[in-house]
Amino acid sequence: MDNEFQVGRVPARHVDDGESLLVVDDLRTHFEVPAGSVRAVDGVSFTLARGRTLGVVGESGSGKTVLSRSIMGLNTSANAITTGSVMYAGDEMVGKSSKEKKLLWGAEMAMVFQDPMTSLNPVVTIGRQLTEHVRYHLDMGRKEANEVAVALLKSVHIPEAESRLNNYPHQMSGGMRQRVCIAIALACGPRMLFADEPTTALDVTVQHQILNLLAEQQSDRAMAMILVTHDLGVVAGRTDEIMVMYAGKAVEKAPTAELFSQLRHPYTQGLLWSIPKVTQPKHTRLNAIPGRPPNLISPPTGCKFAPRCAYAQDLCRTDEPQLRSIDSPDHVFACHFPVGTPEGEAAFQSNIDAGHPPALAAVGKLRATEEVSA
Numbered sequence: 001m002d003n004e005f006q007v008g009r010v011p012a013r014h015v016d017d018g019e020s021l022l023v024v025d026d027l028r029t030h031f032e033v034p035a036g037s038v039r040a041v042d043g044v045s046f047t048l049a050r051g052r053t054l055g056v057v058g059e060s061g062s063g064k065t066v067l068s069r070s071i072m073g074l075n076t077s078a079n080a081i082t083t084g085s086v087m088y089a090g091d092e093m094v095g096k097s098s099k100e101k102k103l104l105w106g107a108e109m110a111m112v113f114q115d116p117m118t119s120l121n122p123v124v125t126i127g128r129q130l131t132e133h134v135r136y137h138l139d140m141g142r143k144e145a146n147e148v149a150v151a152l153l154k155s156v157h158i159p160e161a162e163s164r165l166n167n168y169p170h171q172m173s174g175g176m177r178q179r180v181c182i183a184i185a186l187a188c189g190p191r192m193l194f195a196d197e198p199t200t201a202l203d204v205t206v207q208h209q210i211l212n213l214l215a216e217q218q219s220d221r222a223m224a225m226i227l228v229t230h231d232l233g234v235v236a237g238r239t240d241e242i243m244v245m246y247a248g249k250a251v252e253k254a255p256t257a258e259l260f261s262q263l264r265h266p267y268t269q270g271l272l273w274s275i276p277k278v279t280q281p282k283h284t285r286l287n288a289i290p291g292r293p294p295n296l297i298s299p300p301t302g303c304k305f306a307p308r309c310a311y312a313q314d315l316c317r318t319d320e321p322q323l324r325s326i327d328s329p330d331h332v333f334a335c336h337f338p339v340g341t342p343e344g345e346a347a348f349q350s351n352i353d354a355g356h357p358p359a360l361a362a363v364g365k366l367r368a369t370e371e372v373s374a
């Protein structure tokens with residue numbers, strides 16, 4: 001590809017040495033509000049090696065954005081309490097001062113957000129936004145920064161890069177704006193990129209282009225990447241590992257191929273069934289997961305997914321399942337009656353026999369989510 005330009009000290013074609021760049025241990029972020037404590041991220045642990053991509057998947061409100069922001073140290077609101085550990089390149093992030101964190105943002109860790117309009121300044125040209133960012137971090141003169149800006153726009157495949165520098169964000173399409181945001185995020189050669197629903201605001205064709213661009217840049221620069229999305233389809237062919245989140249916790253985590261061939265958590269199964277099929281006629285009602293995610297101030301006891309789960313049994317309503325594995329050790333899930341096991345199948349069948357609405361919905365007897373009372 002036409003990516004002759006590499007800013008920063010990350011060598012092109014760096015070979016993954018397997019060393020963990022990021023080690024997240026029992027990370028929790030709670031927001032204190034008048035009604036209580038919102039447990040947005042509630043004990044998440046994982047590691048990510050250099051050059052690898054982790055997909056973080058879950059419905060809206062499951063804690064994906066708060067997780068990414070907590071890792072970067074961006075949850076600075078007065079009511080946010082973050083505990084646990086985030087080791088980035090051997091350095092503890094939790095408890096760092098804003099001044100220390102600012103040195104890492106952009107240079108080591110960068111983020112691409114859902115809506116490019118919120119991260120771009122509407123009254124400043126693209127060129128100035130790029131060059132100011134580059135000059136701030138890389139201590140360059142105006143002319144040199146200009147050259148870097150053009151090279152960056154070319155590297156994200158923006159045609160006529162020189163003349164685009166004079167554009168304001170509103171003069172570009174949504175896809176082009178997101179390319180600019182990616183260029184800004186990549187400007188200082190970060191080793192870790194967070195892409196938080198980077199294509200949600202874009203139409204389907206442009207979505208693919210942007211996801212391909214991210215994958216290309218990630219592999220060329222050997223960055224570690226966390227790709228956050230509510231759509232399992234987005235991470236299917238683009239990640240090494242997937243972590244499924246529900247109500248602030250990781251409920252299943254596995255190498256991507258294994259997750260799709262042998263998923264164990266009923267929630268993961270629900271997400272998989274929610275992916276629109278290209279063969280479906282337009283406006284077909286999706287097999288969406290019935291019900292709503294729980295209130296994070298006072299979630300149900302036991303498994304938080306139980307009220308919506310097609311497999312739920314009495315045990316689920318009293319005992320919270322912990323992460324465990326029955327396949328390979330790097331495939332973990334938190335469920336008492338896992339999908340694809342004899343106990344899971346028996347639990348599912350007993351719920352169908354008893355007319356349990358989520359189980360009926362799962363087999364398509366009730367398709368409309370509003371018909372399900374769970």
Ligand SMILES: Nc1ncnc2c1ncn2[C@@H]1O[C@H](COP(=O)(O)OP(=O)(O)O)[C@@H](O)[C@H]1O
Nearest residue numbers: 031038040059060061062063064065066067296
């Ligand atoms: N500043 C805040 N104060 C209180 N609650 C918050 C705050 N930010 C996020 N939340 C809550 O944390 C939960 C997780 O949010 P978020 O991480 O944005 O979800 P996702 O990105 O998965 O859609 C939501 O219930 C949200 O309302």
Ligand code: SF4
Nearest residue numbers: 303306309316335336
């Ligand atoms: S079977 Fe039980 S433990 Fe497993 S997801 Fe359903 S409710 Fe939770």
Ligand SMILES: [Mg+2]
Nearest residue numbers: 064065066197
């Ligand atoms: Mg989000």
